[in-house]
Amino acid sequence: MIVNFDNAATTFPKPPEVRLAVEKAAARYGSAGRGGHPIAARTSDLVYSARETAAEFFGAEPENVVFTLNCTHALNLAIQGLAEGGGHFVISSLEHNSVLRPVYALAQKGRIRFSIAKVHTHAQDTVESFRAQLRPDTRAVICTIASNVTGQILPWREIGTMCQARGICMVADGAQACGILPVKLTDGINILCTAGHKGLYGITGTGMLITDGKFPLLPLMQGGTGSLSSQPEQPDFLPDALESGTLNVIGAASVKAGIEFVQKKGIQHLFRMESALCELLKTRLSAVPEVIVYRSPHAEYVPILSFSIRGMPSEETAARLAEQGFCLRAGMHCAPLAHHALGTQDGAVRFAPSAFSRMQDVQRLAEAVRVIASEKSKK
């Protein structure tokens, strides 16, 4: 039996409601925001409805919900769009490559400068760390809400408040937080970037940039928007400014159904249920001397738990678990900064449950890890 514990990459399986929405969208909808015929009209209505659902969920206006390919796309829209004005950016020491790489590339070209704020286990220390990196020319703080490696939750509201007081744009990476934490733009976030296919249970190929509109972004690409068609200039209003080309309508339908699934289940319920599974695994693995669990009693976490077996490469551990049907992600998780901070340059094994994870499977996983670790220690 295959059991997926790699839900931080993409949630699998998808809820029946999402699968049904995808099937219906493929059968019923065409292109949105273009023609006036019945298929176009009903498709446009569906897409607007998806924007409304996301806007209500995150506390935004529907037109400020921009559909993207994924969270990386949304983050690049934000980072590169803001970089037009140059200046200084601050990122955290736990950022994914979707933040580090565009920021690094811009800095290499001399278009921006950037600093890295160290994340501590104590939230207040992290806030002070960000504060210490701010300069008079700091234009943006780009900060993950929760690490995709350890699940550590950053004090995003406090960092957002600090940014608002100084007129600095706060860009939040909500990839591991949206759908499991009550993230809202009113938390001091100007631009929220998220995947649609993780905690929001949409299909792959979906993401969103959600903005309060206070920091206009220049687009990464220009093209057809279905608006101002006679003019050679890209429209400057949202979402058209940042949504060129035919939209992923089926994806938008899936994200709408996914958010409704999360709302029906309840964010708090999902957080508690999945956190309990992490706690169970942590307790079991902590009792195995050969296993290192990467958690601190002083920090807060979303339901992600990373661990490793002493002397065993993380990829080998994951491969051994995969032989038994357990799907966990090993390696660097596209987050070398976080692994460097953690001291796990060879990577770790990441456990990430979802709404469909079961306690008995976590118990079986814990036992499988114990056996692998025990065998390793005897060699």
Place this chain on the structure above:
Amino acid sequence: MICRAVMPSDTLARKAHRLLRARGFSAEIVRSSGTKEGCGFALRIMGDCNAARDLLERAGIPVRSMRNERDGS
């Protein structure tokens, strides 16, 4: 009287449409062409433009142009 409101985009046309319908206006989204900006979307609102304009302005929904038309025009 019918009011024709040319909207910046499909998204804003739908936002305005939702609001107008919620406030008791009868309105529909139609294609807008023949403007110098090119094709886009407009609202056909049953009634005078003044009331609809006030409502959309208060909601912060931008409108490209608005004019009253006769019924059946």
